[in-house]
Amino acid sequence: MSILGIHHITSLASDPQQNVDFYTGVLGVRLVKQTVNFDAPDVYHLYYGDEIGRPGTILTFFPFPDAVQGKRGAGETSAVAWSVPVGSLGFWIERLSGRGISFRGPESRFGQQVLSFGDPDGTIVELIEDEAVDGWPGWTGGPIEPSHAVRKLHGITLTHRSAAPTSVFMTGALGFEAGDTEGPRRRYSAGMESGRASIDIVEVPGAPQARQSAGSVHHIAWRVKDDAEQLEWQDALRKSGAASPTQVMDRQYFHSIYFREPGGVLFEIATDPPGFSIDEPVDALGTHLKLPPWLEPQRSVIERHLPPLLVPAPARRESV
Numbered sequence: 001m002s003i004l005g006i007h008h009i010t011s012l013a014s015d016p017q018q019n020v021d022f023y024t025g026v027l028g029v030r031l032v033k034q035t036v037n038f039d040a041p042d043v044y045h046l047y048y049g050d051e052i053g054r055p056g057t058i059l060t061f062f063p064f065p066d067a068v069q070g071k072r073g074a075g076e077t078s079a080v081a082w083s084v085p086v087g088s089l090g091f092w093i094e095r096l097s098g099r100g101i102s103f104r105g106p107e108s109r110f111g112q113q114v115l116s117f118g119d120p121d122g123t124i125v126e127l128i129e130d131e132a133v134d135g136w137p138g139w140t141g142g143p144i145e146p147s148h149a150v151r152k153l154h155g156i157t158l159t160h161r162s163a164a165p166t167s168v169f170m171t172g173a174l175g176f177e178a179g180d181t182e183g184p185r186r187r188y189s190a191g192m193e194s195g196r197a198s199i200d201i202v203e204v205p206g207a208p209q210a211r212q213s214a215g216s217v218h219h220i221a222w223r224v225k226d227d228a229e230q231l232e233w234q235d236a237l238r239k240s241g242a243a244s245p246t247q248v249m250d251r252q253y254f255h256s257i258y259f260r261e262p263g264g265v266l267f268e269i270a271t272d273p274p275g276f277s278i279d280e281p282v283d284a285l286g287t288h289l290k291l292p293p294w295l296e297p298q299r300s301v302i303e304r305h306l307p308p309l310l311v312p313a314p315a316r317r318e319s320v
Contacts, residue, residue: 001232003174004223005191006153007254007270008047008058009080012070013121014214016044016063016309022120023048023059024312026099027082028144031286031311032276037062038251041295042305047253050151051139053276053285055223055254056195057152062218065307069122070216072159074207075264077217079116079157080123081198083130088148089115092127110180110187122215128154135194155189155198156220158265159210163203165262170199173242174222190222219258221268227255233269245269252292253278287311 013019023029032053037043043064049057059080072078084092089106092115096103103117113129127150136151144150160166163186170176170188176199179187189198199220212218224230230248234257237243243259254270261267279290289306291299 001175001224001229001236003176003190003269004225004272005056005195005197006155007055007221007223007268007272008049008060009077009153009156009220010060010062010218011080011123012067012212012214012216012218013061013063013119013123014067014069015065015120016046016061016307018120019046019061019063020309020311025143026095026101027125028139028142028149029057029059030139030142032058033253033286034289034309034311035252035291036289036295036302036306038292038295041291041298041302044306044309047276047286049139049276050137051141051285052282053253054136054152055270055272056197057136057138059153064214067121067214070213071208071211073210074159074161074204076159076210076212077156077220077265078124078159078202078210079126080217081114081126081128081154081156082150083133083136083152083154084127084150085133085147086129086131089113089127089129091148109185110182119215123217124157126154126157130154132194132196152195153197155200156217157185157200157202158263159202159204159207160263161203161205161207162263163201166201166265169242169262170201173237173240195223219266219268221256221270223272224269225272227271230255230257230269230271233257243267250292 029048033047047060105115106113115127133151138149138151176188176190184203245257245259249256
């Protein structure tokens with residue numbers, strides 16, 4: 001068994017249209033699926049990624065229109081990082097500046113250049129220049145030239161008052177490899193070659209407890225190749241006593257089990273198949289509300305509760 005990297009990251013937001021406009025219009029990633037939160041179908045579940053929504057490129061959101069902003073602190077995923085081509089941060093500085101978006105950096109972290117900023121709800125987004133992105137084309141139909149476009153999810157940052165319990169869990173139960181340390185930040189990684197993903201744990205002993213709401217990361221999903229391997233992970237986690245995974249849940253585009261790491265952050269193990277093209281063709285991904293078969297009979301009720309959502313046409317590509 002092995003974790004192949006990040007499958008997807010799911011966050012909380014407020015206004016769904018604002019969310020779509022920022023991620024498709026500013027960051028230039030593709031909306032690959034409009035669906036609903038299967039556990040609360042009066043709320044959208046919006047998936048962004050590359051052209052086909054490959055595992056490793058997927059950032060998703062539950063947008064609750066009346067949600068207040070979450071509170072930063074311990075026990076949370078405090079930043080989400082995308083990989084971009086080396087030499088592209090100058091483009092992104094100009095792009096963010098031109099839209100009045102404040103940012104920090106670039107600064108060096110583990111030998112890579114990092115630019116940090118907040119999305120409209122305060123989720124901390126990082127762009128990291130990464131040499132290992134050649135095999136990840138990003139969305140070639142988006143508004144950003146491929147030489148600058150975001151390619152895949154690089155990793156996440158966890159903030160904990162004590163790093164040790166989560167560190168032991170990551171290297172023991174999940175088999176991550178411990179890497180370098182920079183100040184209070186320790187890096188761990190899993191996956192092969194260009195699909196490798198990082199998780200940084202930052203220890204802040206006096207940090208207040210985080211409170212989840214808009215701008216907070218809800219959970220992190222790690223990749224496995226298929227259903228059989230997912231069941232092996234479920235069994236191994238239960239037998240080890242390191243975590244108590246849920247039963248397998250059908251998420252239509254992948255299958256999932258959930259559990260919490262010792263610091264309280266919700267983790268998921270998700271399968272690569274079946275993917276996002278099972279219910280609409282690739283050229284139409286994200287253009288219509290898709291529901292799983294068990295919610296389809298409720299479509300008229302669900303649509304009445306969801307706010308209208310305009311998916312913008314691809315913008316003029318920008319290269320400077």
